[in-house]
Amino acid sequence: MLNSLELPRRPQDTRVVVAMSGGVDSSVTAALLKAEGYDVVGVTLQLYDHGEAIHRKGACCAGRDIQDARAVAERIGIPHYVLDYEARFREAVIDRFAESYVAGETPVPCVECNREIKFNDLLATARELGAQVLATGHYVVNRRLADGSRALFRARETERDQSYFLFATTRAQLEMVRFPLGDRPKSETRALAHRFGLVVADKHDSQDICFVPAGGYADVIERLKPGAGAPGEIVDLSGNVLGRHPGIIHFTVGQRRGLGVAAGAPLYVVRLDADTRRVVVGPREALATRRILLHDVNWIGEGEIDAALAQGRREVFVKVRSTRAPRPAWLGLGAEGLEVELADCEEGVAPGQACVFYDAAEGQARVLGGGFIRSTVAAGAPARETFATLVAARG
Numbered sequence: 124m125l126n127s128l129e130l131p132r133r134p135q136d137t138r139v140v141v142a143m144s145g146g147v148d149s150s151v152t153a154a155l156l157k158a159e160g161y162d163v164v165g166v167t168l169q170l171y172d173h174g175e176a177i178h179r180k181g182a183c184c185a186g187r188d189i190q191d192a193r194a195v196a197e198r199i200g201i202p203h204y205v206l207d208y209e210a211r212f213r214e215a216v217i218d219r220f221a222e223s224y225v226a227g228e229t230p231v232p233c234v235e236c237n238r239e240i241k242f243n244d245l246l247a248t249a250r251e252l253g254a255q256v257l258a259t260g261h262y263v264v265n266r267r268l269a270d271g272s273r274a275l276f277r278a279r280e281t282e283r284d285q286s287y288f289l290f291a292t293t294r295a296q297l298e299m300v301r302f303p304l305g306d307r308p309k310s311e312t313r314a315l316a317h318r319f320g321l322v323v324a325d326k327h328d329s330q331d332i333c334f335v336p337a338g339g340y341a342d343v344i345e346r347l348k349p350g351a352g353a354p355g356e357i358v359d360l361s362g363n364v365l366g367r368h369p370g371i372i373h374f375t376v377g378q379r380r381g382l383g384v385a386a387g388a389p390l391y392v393v394r395l396d397a398d399t400r401r402v403v404v405g406p407r408e409a410l411a412t413r414r415i416l417l418h419d420v421n422w423i424g425e426g427e428i429d430a431a432l433a434q435g436r437r438e439v440f441v442k443v444r445s446t447r448a449p450r451p452a453w454l455g456l457g458a459e460g461l462e463v464e465l466a467d468c469e470e471g472v473a474p475g476q477a478c479v480f481y482d483a484a485e486g487q488a489r490v491l492g493g494g495f496i497r498s499t500v501a502a503g504a505p506a507r508e509t510f511a512t513l514v515a516a517r518g
Contacts, residue, residue, distance in 0.1 A: 128256060128301050129267050134160035139256040139301075140249035142241055143167045143195065143203070145188025147323045148260030150195040151312050152303050154319040156258060157199045164252055165203040167192040168245065170212040170236075171334045194322050206248065208240060215239035217334055221347040224340070227395035228475025229375045231288070231445075232332055238291040242300060249299070257300050261285045264305035264487060265297055273297040275423060275490040277481070280308045287445040290479040290493030291421045344372050355400030357384050360393065360409060368402050371395045377410055377471025391471075411468035411502035415443070415478055417461045420494035424482070428492075432456055439491060440481040441465070443472050449484045461494060468502040 352370030
């Protein structure tokens with residue numbers, strides 16, 4: 124059965140709101156909690172509507188998915204509500220996504236959705252419904268520490284881990300949010316869905332950006348920001364013009380294919396200059412990044428961030444993309460604010476992405492926080508000290 128939600132109340136005295144997207148993970152979460160005896164209320168958010176396009180495989184929180192969530196709620200015998208969050212979702216997620224691309228960044232809209240919608244607006248709604256807990260189907264772990272505080276950890280099945288998208292969760296939110304699937308493998312979730320007789324047991328997982336229909340993200344941006352696809356020049360690292368492009372919104376740092384220019388060696392997008400509408404390309408080695416400057420940092424490690432860095436730089440492990448493993452780095456305070464220095468260079472690090480901190484590279488490492496990438500510094504001189512040397516020096 125379900126791991127305890129670590130609450131002083133008895134299950135029957137505890138109301139839990141479950142965010143039900145219509146997928147297998149949130150559906151199993153609701154079914155498990157109901158079976159455990161909790162007073163479960165299902166809530167599905169109507170986030171957007173693209174007409175027929177929303178029925179494509181991999182979309183979530185629209186059309187067919189709302190019907191699936193309702194069917195699951197009926198099956199397990201819980202009340203279910205659909206809340207219209209379209210206006211709020213557009214303002215907090217879709218509009219920011221478009222603005223970020225127009226600025227030459229590579230945004231991570233799932234982080235904004237979790238931060239602004241699920242663990243801010245929906246959490247407030249859960250309180251209004253008299254709930255003591257908001258539960259979701261994310262693969263991440265919220266664990267109570269010996270001192271009574273709560274901390275976020277990577278999922279047991281690291282290939283399913285979603286902590287990268289949840290780094291902005293605050294300590295206050297961790298007191299109320301639970302993730303019952305974090306210690307379970309996906310295969311067990313599927314098996315439980317069949318055991319409970321849920322219609323979504325074999326449903327495909329959500330993929331890519333949920334609100335982007337089959338036409339692609341550039342089409343969404345053009346519709347929201349007319350003129351965003353203004354053409355410009357493709358230049359090399361020395362500023363020599365190599366060709367023209369249809370708009371920087373069609374490119375991202377690290378991209379190789381679809382550049383539309385010929386060269387004797389492969390070229391990659393190294394930088395996007397929104398002010399001049401230039402796409403800067405270069406060889407693969409030009410993608411190597413040594414330092415990352417951050418903004419909007421959320422710290423959920425021990426103590427406060429200032430105290431954590433009082434003795435200088437702190438060794439951490441960081442992820443700069445959700446699909447990459449944590450890599451050794453140092454977190455410190457630079458002339459322009461908080462920054463990360465990588466022990467080994469990373470390629471294709473783009474402004475707008477998230478940089479998430481962990482206390483270990485493997486297993487169920489603790490999430491220490493993270494921030495958004497404001498800018499990067501290309502590899503040049505070697506790191507000031509190797510990670511191994513730093514660890515050895517500090518014992």
